Amino acid sequence: MKSFPVNANPKVIQYYMEAYNISLEELAKKINAKNSSIDGIVKGTIKLRYVQLQKMAKMVEKDPLIFMLDKPPEDKPLSNVFRKLINSEHLTYKIMVKINRIKELQEVANELYNNIEKSIEPIIDEYSIKRDPAEVAAIERKKFYSYDEQKSWKKPYESFNKWRSALENKNMLVMQIPVDTEYFRGFSLIDSKPFIIVVNSKDDINARSFTLFHEYAHLLLRNIETGELNNEIEKWCNEFASNFLLSSDVLDYYTNKINDIDKLVKxxxxxxxxxxxxIYYRLYSIRRINKDTYNAYISECSNSSKIVKGSKARVGGPPQEVLKKSAYGIPFLRAVIENYEKGNITIEQALNYLSTTYNTFKKLEESV
Structure with a gap:
């Protein structure tokens, strides 16, 4: 069937182009429009064809009808924040789709929690950035596992999952998304509730534990990301996370026992x-190694010689229900399932929230 022109709202188109970092060139390529006409399409002087509208909607994973609304959403696009919070001048629209998806799930979680009368309030304290991060780390650490318990965990994945569950027990969500680590290792959304910590599942598993508590530090400061990369805040969060996971007492014990730096770190x-x-960061902070040694290691990391990337997918991979637990976390899965079982949402909504199939959802029902 031949496509037909549609009355798309140019302001809505412009909003989603900004929200998802879509350039004119990218849009023209994806919707098969001529470069000479794409500017007119965005400004509303040239009408979109329906087929082009469908392709545009597919780019941002939205219903085509959203581009025909009277006005764009009132929320400030997340792209304005994340451009300045990562070590990249440009986030691809595919990455922004994943980031905006997390924001949407935060809103979904808020509604799901209210439906089942579950509190959205985090069970955490609040601190001033004027406090010593090492002191705060020592206070917070007493609310979690001991260092002997941490040392007893056999594998890095066991360690990460223990920390993740401990944070989730404080009534926050922890989700994972796969993105090249050159863009970001994690972020947190605390402008609404429940709070969400997001970790990059492509990162080294040990590094992910650090990211958990770096972002937890942002929550403790109630630091809403405003788009300005505040070096003081980032340093405070790094100091908190590194002291939380490795106290001065533990560090002193091993530095007094082992002289060789490589052996010490391993x-x-x-x-x-x-x-x-x-560990190198902590050793530098206590002047166990000098700046040149620390910088040499960081430079080596940049060349990927000591950074262990996220494990490559095996043939077949883990079962889908396992992947969903890893991506969304048990609390969110339980909220979706409970709302479905109580008739608050349809099966279609449940499957959409979890981006899954009916068979996988039924397995999640049995195991969560």
């Missing part, structure tokens, strides 16, 4: 399931 990493990068 020993601590193996016993406490923390990343090499974090």
């Amino acid at each position: 020993t601590i990493s193996s016993k406490y399931k923390v990343s090499y990068s974090m």
Whole structure:
């Protein structure tokens, strides 16, 4: 059937182009429009064809009808924040789709929690950035596992999952998305509730534990990301996370026992399931190594010689229900399932929230 022109709202088109970092060239290519006409399409002087509208909607995973609304959403596009919070001048629209999806799931979680009368309030304290991050780390650490318990965990994945569950028990969500680590290792959304910590599932598993508590530090400060990369805040969060996962007492014990730096780092990493990068950071902070040694290691990391990338997908891979637990976390899965079982949402909504199939959803029902 031949396509027909549609009355799309140019302001809505412009909003989603900004929200998802879509350039004119990218849009023209994806919707098969001529470069000479794409500017007119965006400004509303040239009408979109329906087929082009469908392709545009597919780019941002939205219903085509959303581009025909009277006005764009009132929320400020997340792209304005994330452009300045990562080590990249440009986030691809595919990455922005994943980031905006997390924001949408935060809103979904808020509604799901209210439906089942579950509190959206995090069970955490609040601190001033004027407090010593090492002191705050020591206070917070007492609310979690001991260092002996941390050392008893056999594998890095066990360690990460223990920390993740402990944070989830404080009534927040922890989700994972796969993105190249050159863009970001994690972020947190705390402008609404429940709070969400997001970790990059492509990162080294030990590094992910550090990211969990770096973002937890942002929550403790109630630091809403405003788009300005505040070096003071980032340093505070790094200090908190590194002291939380590796106390001065533990560090002193091993530095007094082992002189060789490589052996020292490997020993601590193996016993406490923390990343090499974090250990080098702590050793530099206590002046156990000098700036040149620390910078040399960081430079080596940049060349990927000591950074262990996220494990490559095996043939077949884990079952889908396992992947969903890893991506969304148990609390969110339980909220979706409970709302479905109580008739608050349809099966179609449940499947959409979890981006899954009916068979996988039924397996999640049985195992969550």
